[in-house]
Amino acid sequence: MTQIKRIAIFGSTGSIGTQALEVIAANTDKFSAEILTAQTNDELLVKQAIQFNPNCVVIGDETKYQKVKEALSHTHVKVFAGEQSLIEVAAMDCYDMMLAAIVGYAGLKPTLQAIENNKPIALANKETLVVAGDILMQKALAKRVPIIPVDSEHAAIFQCLVGEGRNKIEKIILTASGGPFFGKKPNFLVNVKKDHALQHPNWSMGAKITIDSATLMNKGLEMIEAKWLFNLQPEQIQVIIHQQSIIHSMVQFEDGSIKAQMGLPDMKLPIQYALAFPQRIPNQFPRYDFKKPNTLTFEEPDIRTFRNLFLATEALKKGGNMPCIMNAANEIAVYAFLRNRIGFLDITEMIEQTMNKISFIEKPSLEEYFESDGEARTFAASLIHLQF
Ligand code: NAD
Ligand code: MG
Secondary structure, X not given: OOOOEEEEEEOOOOHHHHHHHHHHHHOOOOEEEXXXXXXXXXXXXXXXXXXXXXXXXXXXXXXXXXXXXXXXXXXXOEEEXXXXXXHHHHOOOOOOEEEXXXXXXXXXXXXXXXXXXXXXXXXXXXXXXXXXXXXXXXXXXXXXXXXXXXXXXXXXXXXXXXXXXXXXXXXXXXXXXXXXXXXXXXXXXXXXXXXXXXXXOOOOOOHHHHHHHHHOHHHHHHHHHHHHHHOOOHHHXXXXXXXXXXXXXXXXXXXXXXXXXXXXXXXXHHHHHHHHOOOOOOOOOOOOOOOOOOOOOOEOOOOOOOHXXXXXXXXXXXXXXXXXXXXHHHHHHHHHHHOOOOOHHHXXXXXXXXXXXXXXXXXXXXXXXXXXXXXXXXXXXXXXXXXX
């Protein structure tokens, strides 16, 4: 890699975004940050802009535009604000690859725009594929735009597939840490509060994905993400609890051979891999040591207790707009839980009721996905007022 790869980080102030900037800072001969975006954290965005001197920044919250503009007035950094600016900036020519690291549905439109403009995507934002995976992958295929997964499980599968050409996948095995409530039962979960749910044993991540990990919805979203990334049937996707998070996921081929990708849990690794693909670049991250006493364990997930995983499997099998509906309800429920409006088990209840309520569409257009998302959000939000 002789040329510098110019990266656009959508969601630069988040957990993935800040770790990506650490990777870029450690490899300034290989990468630069050309676009940075944040929703509300203007102070961190300004700090990042001063350090990385990008072409432009976007602050989602328009009330903070003046503040960001003034703080960067002594630089050449262009400042934009608002949701529409994210899409406009995604259409710019000043970058070579988008790191899609916005959380939730909000990441969908800018990512579609980047693909439209022939930009390769390093994809952290799994909700994009859950909402409209068919449309996004078709567009990427038509444009010959690579989608390189950042999510650690999918990055693992992607790495296992390098060099396999057209060899068929028999199944993939997605590993799940089990989250902070592994082994717990509903009588415990009913009293869980947000502070406890936010303590993940192995990974430090943004609030939404941390709750998704505690409810196992994260693994459900990842099953759907895997379906689209690797063109799989639902029966080819297995989830297994592996509490140590050392095996990041596995692929089983038609001859029964299984490949695993392993390492210590550190998101900088899949981020760096996606940014530098197809090269691997050296780093000083801590290494896994087989000499230390360590047991790797594997168990079936308890889908009767963690019903979100069951619901996600149903959505995966049903297809159409069902994953989109499920995702919207989950986003509303998780933010309600984070604001102490509903209990931990109510999250599942809200998702299930929303999935039963919103009209099913087997082959939705992009417009219909947007509508399903809106309808599901409105309905899920109404449940909070009515029942919880
Ligand atoms: P985070 O909450 O830490 O950061 C989210 C980023 O998106 C922030 O920069 C925020 O400003 C921006 N954002 C939030 N809402 C927005 C909106 N409505 N419009 C525009 N921008 C908005 O989240 P994260 O943990 O970094 O996760 C980002 C994505 O990566 C998620 O989809 C998550 O599932 C995925 N992911 C994260 C991890 C991890 O270790 N954190 C691992 C795998 C996948
Ligand atoms: Mg993951």
